[in-house]
Amino acid sequence: MALGDEISSIDFQSMIGGPLNAVVRAQAESAQTSVDFIKAVGFTEENTPQMVSFQYMKPIETKDSDGNVTITPTKYELTVPLLTMLPIPFIRVEETTIDFNAKINSVQESTTATSHDFSADMSAKAGWGPFSVKLKASYSFKKQTSASSKTERTYSMAVHVRAVQDELPAGTDRLLSILESNIQEVPAA
Numbered sequence: 001m002a003l004g005d006e007i008s009s010i011d012f013q014s015m016i017g018g019p020l021n022a023v024v025r026a027q028a029e030s031a032q033t034s035v036d037f038i039k040a041v042g043f044t045e046e047n048t049p050q051m052v053s054f055q056y057m058k059p060i061e062t063k064d065s066d067g068n069v070t071i072t073p074t075k076y077e078l079t080v081p082l083l084t085m086l087p088i089p090f091i092r093v094e095e096t097t098i099d100f101n102a103k104i105n106s107v108q109e110s111t112t113a114t115s116h117d118f119s120a121d122m123s124a125k126a127g128w129g130p131f132s133v134k135l136k137a138s139y140s141f142k143k144q145t146s147a148s149s150k151t152e153r154t155y156s157m158a159v160h161v162r163a164v165q166d167e168l169p170a171g172t173d174r175l176l177s178i179l180e181s182n183i184q185e186v187p188a189a
Helices: 003-008 013-042 171-183
Strands: 051-063 067-080 090-125 131-166 182-186
Touching: 003 171, 013 090, 013 131
Parallel strands: none
Antiparallel strands: 051 067, 067 182, 090 131
């Protein structure tokens, strides 16, 4: 398999699309979490704003007819919608970076070894006839071929997601403004 074939066989659609789809799903879950938080914390089961009341002492100045100022501590009660006192979780994915690295090492090795061996042995001797010859010859041929192929594949992927607290949507901001207008400060009974 050629190196170009290795790279083209990688499923980039899944490698890049998978993390991006996960980011989109996370963003949708974050929005649903914000909605659930507003419903659970900001409103009662009857869909009325969840209110918190505080009592405190407030100095009240009064002037008599002679212009003398008298300061009288008076107990007041402040009623505030709970939702206006808490940060509403509204997270937005600002940036997603997908780093993909592919390292492919391919080594092909081929070795051929040949050897030739020729040996001859000849001897002459006198004997019953005019002469006698003894011939001994040997030849050998040896060929050895070996081939090996080694391919290493290393893939790595890093996904960086940067999320930030986003500005509230216009509707949520308007809701908080309406709730803030219901903050009441009255003398305690």
